[in-house]
Amino acid sequence: MNKPATDAERAAVDGLLDSLPAGWDGNPLEGRLAFSGLHRSQQLRHLLLPALDAVQSEIGWVSPGALDYICATLIVPPAEAYGVATFYALISTTPLAPIVVHVCDDICCRERGAVEIVAALRAVFGEARSADGPATWMTSPCLGQCDRAPAVYIQRAGQDDLVIAPANPASVLAAVDGQIEPMKVATASTTLLGRPGGKSLEAYQQGGGYVALAIAASQGADRTIAEIKASNLRGRGGAAFPAGIKWEAVAGIASDYKYVICNADESEPGTFKDRDLMESNPYALVEAMTIAGFATGATRGYIYIRGEYPLATTRLKAAIREAYAAGLLGSDVGGHGFAFDLELRRGQGAYICGEETALMNSIEGKRGEPRNKPPFPTVSGLFDKPTVINNVETLVNVIDIIEHGGETWAQTGTADSTGPKLFCLSGAVAKPGVYEVAFGATLGDLLDLAGGATGDIQAILLGGAAGSFITGDQLDIPLTFEGSRAAGVSLGSGVIMVFDTTTDMTDVARRLAQFFRDESCGQCVPCRVGTARIEENLARKLNGHGELDLQLIDDIDVAMKDASICGLGHTAATAIRSLIDLGLI
Amino acid sequence: MSVTVTINGQSVSVPDGATLLDACRSEEIDTPTLCYLENLTPVNACRVCVVEVEGSRTLVPACSRPAEDGMVVQTETDRVKHSRKMVLEFLASSVDLSTADSALSGWMETYGADPSRYGTPAPPTEDRDHRHAGHHAAASGEVTETVAQPPKIDNGLYMRDYSKCILCYKCVEACGEDAQNTFAIAVAGRGFDARISTEFDVGLTESACVFCGNCIAVCPTGALMFRSEYELRQADVWNEDEQNVTRTICSYCGVGCNLELHTQDNRIVKVTSPMDHSVTDGHLCIKGRFGYEYVQNLEDDLATTPVDVVLRSVRGR
Ligand SMILES: Cc1cc2nc3c(=O)[nH]c(=O)nc-3n(C[C@H](O)[C@H](O)[C@H](O)COP(=O)(O)O)c2cc1C
Ligand code: SF4
Ligand code: SF4
Ligand code: SF4
Ligand code: FES
Ligand code: FES
Numbered sequence: 001m002n003k004p005a006t007d008a009e010r011a012a013v014d015g016l017l018d019s020l021p022a023g024w025d026g027n028p029l030e031g032r033l034a035f036s037g038l039h040r041s042q043q044l045r046h047l048l049l050p051a052l053d054a055v056q057s058e059i060g061w062v063s064p065g066a067l068d069y070i071c072a073t074l075i076v077p078p079a080e081a082y083g084v085a086t087f088y089a090l091i092s093t094t095p096l097a098p099i100v101v102h103v104c105d106d107i108c109c110r111e112r113g114a115v116e117i118v119a120a121l122r123a124v125f126g127e128a129r130s131a132d133g134p135a136t137w138m139t140s141p142c143l144g145q146c147d148r149a150p151a152v153y154i155q156r157a158g159q160d161d162l163v164i165a166p167a168n169p170a171s172v173l174a175a176v177d178g179q180i181e182p183m184k185v186a187t188a189s190t191t192l193l194g195r196p197g198g199k200s201l202e203a204y205q206q207g208g209g210y211v212a213l214a215i216a217a218s219q220g221a222d223r224t225i226a227e228i229k230a231s232n233l234r235g236r237g238g239a240a241f242p243a244g245i246k247w248e249a250v251a252g253i254a255s256d257y258k259y260v261i262c263n264a265d266e267s268e269p270g271t272f273k274d275r276d277l278m279e280s281n282p283y284a285l286v287e288a289m290t291i292a293g294f295a296t297g298a299t300r301g302y303i304y305i306r307g308e309y310p311l312a313t314t315r316l317k318a319a320i321r322e323a324y325a326a327g328l329l330g331s332d333v334g335g336h337g338f339a340f341d342l343e344l345r346r347g348q349g350a351y352i353c354g355e356e357t358a359l360m361n362s363i364e365g366k367r368g369e370p371r372n373k374p375p376f377p378t379v380s381g382l383f384d385k386p387t388v389i390n391n392v393e394t395l396v397n398v399i400d401i402i403e404h405g406g407e408t409w410a411q412t413g414t415a416d417s418t419g420p421k422l423f424c425l426s427g428a429v430a431k432p433g434v435y436e437v438a439f440g441a442t443l444g445d446l447l448d449l450a451g452g453a454t455g456d457i458q459a460i461l462l463g464g465a466a467g468s469f470i471t472g473d474q475l476d477i478p479l480t481f482e483g484s485r486a487a488g489v490s491l492g493s494g495v496i497m498v499f500d501t502t503t504d505m506t507d508v509a510r511r512l513a514q515f516f517r518d519e520s521c522g523q524c525v526p527c528r529v530g531t532a533r534i535e536e537n538l539a540r541k542l543n544g545h546g547e548l549d550l551q552l553i554d555d556i557d558v559a560m561k562d563a564s565i566c567g568l569g570h571t572a573a574t575a576i577r578s579l580i581d582l583g584l585i
Numbered sequence: 586m587s588v589t590v591t592i593n594g595q596s597v598s599v600p601d602g603a604t605l606l607d608a609c610r611s612e613e614i615d616t617p618t619l620c621y622l623e624n625l626t627p628v629n630a631c632r633v634c635v636v637e638v639e640g641s642r643t644l645v646p647a648c649s650r651p652a653e654d655g656m657v658v659q660t661e662t663d664r665v666k667h668s669r670k671m672v673l674e675f676l677a678s679s680v681d682l683s684t685a686d687s688a689l690s691g692w693m694e695t696y697g698a699d700p701s702r703y704g705t706p707a708p709p710t711e712d713r714d715h716r717h718a719g720h721h722a723a724a725s726g727e728v729t730e731t732v733a734q735p736p737k738i739d740n741g742l743y744m745r746d747y748s749k750c751i752l753c754y755k756c757v758e759a760c761g762e763d764a765q766n767t768f769a770i771a772v773a774g775r776g777f778d779a780r781i782s783t784e785f786d787v788g789l790t791e792s793a794c795v796f797c798g799n800c801i802a803v804c805p806t807g808a809l810m811f812r813s814e815y816e817l818r819q820a821d822v823w824n825e826d827e828q829n830v831t832r833t834i835c836s837y838c839g840v841g842c843n844l845e846l847h848t849q850d851n852r853i854v855k856v857t858s859p860m861d862h863s864v865t866d867g868h869l870c871i872k873g874r875f876g877y878e879y880v881q882n883l884e885d886d887l888a889t890t891p892v893d894v895v896l897r898s899v900r901g902r
Contacts, residue, residue, distance in 0.1 A: 064784070064785050067784065067785075077768030077769075077771070077793065078783075078784035078793070079768055079769055079770050079771040079782065079783050079784045079792065079793065080768055080771045081784070082771065082773055082782065082783075082784040082785060083771035083772050083773045083782070086717075086718055086773040086774050086775070086782075087718055087773075087774070087775050088718055089717070089718045089719030089720065092717070093785065094715070094717075128720075129717070129720075138720060139720070140719075141719065349718070349719060350718070350719070350775070367772065372629050372646065372649060510723075514721075514723060514724075517721065517724075517776060517777060518718075518719045518720065518721060518775075518776060519719065519775075519776065520775070520776040520777070521775060521776065521779075522752070522772075522774070522775050522776040522777065522778070522779030523628075523630050523779075524629075524630050524631070524632050525630070525631050525632055525633070525672045525675050525676060525751075525752075526632055526668070526671065526672060526675065528675075528752070528776060528777055528779065529675035529676070529678070529679055529777065530671075530675060531776070531777070532679075532724070532729075532730050532776075532777045533675070533678075533703060533729065535723075535724045536703075536704070536724045536726055536729050536730065537726075538726075539723065539724040539725055539726035540704075540726030540727075541726070542726065543725060543726045543727075545725075545726040545727050546726070549702075552702065552703075555667070555671060556671065558664075558667060558668075558671075559667060559668045559671035559672070561643065562635070562643055562644045562664055562667070562668045563632040563635050563643070563644050563668035563671070563672065564632070564643075565629070565630075565632070570643065
């Protein structure tokens, strides 16, 4: 028999439940349900990940006793709860030291000091994942801080977690000792999207915040959607799907429940624009979500934010709280006569949960495994109800569109790629950061904005780990949807990561392959095994055991593209293939 | 209501709601499947059944895609064959398929799957149940990873050898909503380290398992096996050619479950139920599945055949 949950473990779970709004019918649990019409156990299941998070955050790991207590409270079979807990990298089902330093050793940080940080931590705290001593460490995929590489993310049992970036061995060891410098506010280099008044709701409203919501409410849902359609706003999360079409589809379905979700899971290596937007002005995202709810008739929204973004999480929580207090969320939003509730959900370390249907499963308390499509989320999404899901940047654009009208807004950019666009510049550039341009700028323009390359350009990763590499003689590519398509590349999530000639691209390729092998959900055979085989092939070359088997890599790539369930498998070998094609590995 | 699709140029009508697999099967087009079973909800995870549908960027799983009027489907193109071959190669290069359904080796041949081209398979490891999501030991490049691991033998009724697991999810479904509603096992971990597990990998006797054996019945690879079959195989006594299958009705209660008694040397060595039986759908309870010892007295001095000796040794444990 398991040791029963300790008082502290119970308190962590009970604390989560107590923090949810009390029930109207006096039943302490029923009232906390986000939706209804399902069995009681199904109604509680969606609290599984928050409950695991609560125990992990307070205690530092999820013991068998704690898992039992969560299962008994939420009516979840223990084997399933264990399956969910072991899916997420930030949840540990084995004991860990109370402080865990996650050191980013991904493709930008690994050349910028990550190795030294790992060496320092190893010297003081021993091997990775230790349960003994005051602290331990492990490596991490990209933490979304590449502009300030190298980065670490620190989980601390019973205390707030934090990010240090840029980090060095001394600052990390000091932080483990409790000497923490306050995190700096993001220095957003953006102009159009970075809206004023990010410090408080009051400041936001004084700077013009919530004017868009008032316009939307007065012109009505149909007109609001018509403006979004007229703007030709396309999704900024990677797939470039027109936002207005999604909104219209969901608005057109009569359903007892509908949902809008903001995808703030931002885990694509090299991407940090959404973090920047959320840290610099969380109120704008809350307003945009409210407009989306109004336009589509969804009465509930979720923002699903990646777990490694503590600052953005704190600020969004505060923004949501302030909006409720001001009556801008809840049963009658701003006196406009519609209801909208908004909840923040934390991811727990799983890139795949950025895939929209995996994200929905994750909110539902399941393993973050993507669903087979069709059906698409607009028809059957979160809790099998019609759902709009949009990226942070997509949503924030909505405010300007409503304020200025879709057609006017669409005059920025090109005919097919309308509006402003954020790009994430990192690697070998003079001034890494988020840069905003009107669509139409070339790759060279963006590099100029970031102060140019700091060395001889060997390769540029465009679009993220799921994107592809190009060389320095392709700087005239227009960074528009149509321009990138014509050049055979993808804008993805707006990643522009520059590698100079000092970088060993085989090492980069192997790390990318490791990323996909680590982040594959494991559901479908082509991706589960294919990602492992690609990494082995690159390791063989890197470690001097042989050459790349180009035929095999090609065969694997084709099968992953054709037969995998989701975009992770479809694109897992694309960047590596591009390096091969360029003769860089 | 029916819908009409074109498969390999041939027009095929199937009832509304039928899948492309149903349509293929109605035309006797051999379509490999691994994670699909008539009596379970499709999980479309193995991807060996993929077909080409005009207008779709990727291939689609035939087992779960509903046929729609006017769909144009190809099942014999190079793209289809390539993906099927790769799925089979991927599995054969990482999983022990020695006791898998015989159809599988046939497909391996049909599609020309060659698992040897991935290199030397890695030896068994003890740590697969304790791997952490997002953190695997970086590949060395010397060997190719496998799921090889020691078998789990923790009770007298059945054993689990996850070296043979292709992660088809069938056992999880049979144990859960599709049949048993017990939820004793689930998929744990992530990526190549994903595995079938009880909570914290506790033994079956400590888990919620009620030993209905429904997971054994749906497992396509022999990863889940009656202890009797496992020990007979270990002793090299198992011989399917010499076995008889007798259909009868379970004598324990009034439900009327049909049983198939598999006998060798006049001893029951395993029990199944026909999948198309209206009462069971192939599923049984512990009594029908394992409660047959009373019909064969293994303590008898006359019980001395090799089968008897092995079966007695299992019982003694
Ligand atoms: C593996 C994978 C990871 C993804 N990660 C993200 C992400 O972190 N943020 C995001 O907005 N979209 C991500 N997407 C894309 C989403 O599935 C989805 O297309 C997007 O959220 C839709 O929003 P949009 O139309 O506003 O772009 C990911 C897709 C895949 C396949
Ligand atoms: S492609 Fe990879 S990540 Fe996507 S469902 Fe398949 S195994 Fe999971
Ligand atoms: S024997 Fe029955 S209860 Fe036990 S794991 Fe298998 S299906 Fe589940
Ligand atoms: S044990 Fe058998 S039924 Fe279960 S997932 Fe593995 S191969 Fe499939
Ligand atoms: S933060 Fe380290 S690579 Fe992005
Ligand atoms: S049989 Fe169709 S995906 Fe497995």
